Amino acid sequence: MQLSTLPGRPLTGRIRVPGDKSVSHRALMFNGLARGTARVEGLLDALDVRATMRCMRQLGATIEPDGDAWLVTGCGGELSEPDDVLDCGNSGTSMRLLTGLIAGQEVFAVLNGDEHLRKRPMARVTRPLSTMGARFWTRMEGRAPIAVQGGALTATAYTSPIASAQVKSALILATLGAERGELVFREPHRSRDHSERMLRAMGVTIDERDGVLYVPAGQVPLARDVVVPGDISSAAFFLVAASIVPGSDLVVENVGLNPTRDGVLEVLGAMGADITVENPRDASGEPVADLHVRHVGLRGTTIGGAVIPRLIDEVPALAVAAAFAQGVTTITDAAELRVKETDRISAVVDGLASCGVDVAEQPDGMTIGGGHFAGGRIDARGDHRIAMSFLVAGCAAGGVTIPDASNVATSFPTFASLLEGARV
Ligand code: S3P
Secondary structure, X not given: OOEEEOOOOOEEEEEEOOEOHHHXXXXXXXXXXXXXXXXXXXXXXXXHHXXXXXXXXXXXXXXXXXXXXXXXXXXXXXXXXXXXXXXXXXXXXXXXXXXXXXXXXXXXXXXXXXXXXXXXXXXXXXHHHXXXXXXXXXXXXXXXXXEEEOOOOEEEEEEOOOOOHHHHHHHHHHHHHXXXXXXXXXXXXOOOOHHHHHHHHOXXXXXXXXXXXXXXXXXXXXOOOEEOOEOHHHHXXXXXXXXXXXXXXXXXXXXXXXXXXXXXXXXXXXXXOEEEEEEEEEEOOEEEEXXXXXXXXXXXXXEOHXXXXXXXXXXXXXXXXXXXXXXXXXXXXXXXXXXXXXXXXXXXXXXXXXXXXXXXXXXXXXXXXXXXXXXXXXXXXXXXXXXXXXXXHHHHOOOEEEOOOHHHHHOOOOHHHHHHHHEO
């Protein structure tokens, strides 16, 4: 599917972005494991979350529509052995979290994914899970397909070399099914904490002292209703679009503002963006608000260090904002981008360079000189966030065509219609 944008029309009015992808995966997995039935409202309807839904059904959860919501009946802490391969599609969150979930259970399963997911590193979860006693058979360097024989685990201490909520969540899920021990989890910076929030609300003990997590083995969550907030990672495309398209004045309603996810607001603020947080409230233990954004001239900034895990999925959109800012933006400490759905450093740098932007690639980031964007045809390399970021840029100058934008459906199937509807 080809998608194009043309410059000129400002973004106005009020929009709602779909449900948070991270929270949606967790609402299905955790309630699918739990004792009881929960109602999940605002679930993201996108390919990645459908993959998790399919896999959880194969593992014994019952997931049925209930009007616009979903009823999830868990398997009471004991998954069933799936009778076929678990297909995670393009979704790294599905594959890594399910690997941890299955490792804690007396179950044999095989996980596979699409051509992009099969290239992504899975040893970051299989290695620590192996030290707990799970057995894995994988391709070279832990790549999928992955076969897991779970069960009889001992929870242990693990210090992750990377700040990753997927690694953290996989270990927590394995620990819930473990027979003995305690998980003591450390990471260099705090990664998103949706798992901790949701599991605590489901009665699971997760202690935290001085940034270290402690999770005792052998716990079964109790089903808990979830209202999924709007996804700040999807909202980010509209925050950037309204900031860089002259005349824009847009409200993005009901956006999740978890402090481990809101780095994009901090950085856009440092770039001079005009964004106000309105009507702050709570949705199932997650902070939520409406974001009012108006066009303004942006300036370059530096992005690095502890803020990176808080905006890792928003770097492509922020790079587009930088291309329209006055001055230089430097992005460092973001080497993780090289192992996302595609190498996002290389994809952003090549895309911006082909649109005439003064950009330089570094091993862990990039330097972007703002002020000139000519537009053009961009190869999104099958990556949803690369496609959406460049389509946003095309709204502000030059026009952009993405010849294959079909992967937008992995996280945000309604992106193009929402963008079109917001432009007068
Ligand atoms: C996610 C964690 C992040 C993020 C991904 C979703 C999650 O990945 O990039 O889109 O839901 O746990 P890492 O854990 O690899 O940092």
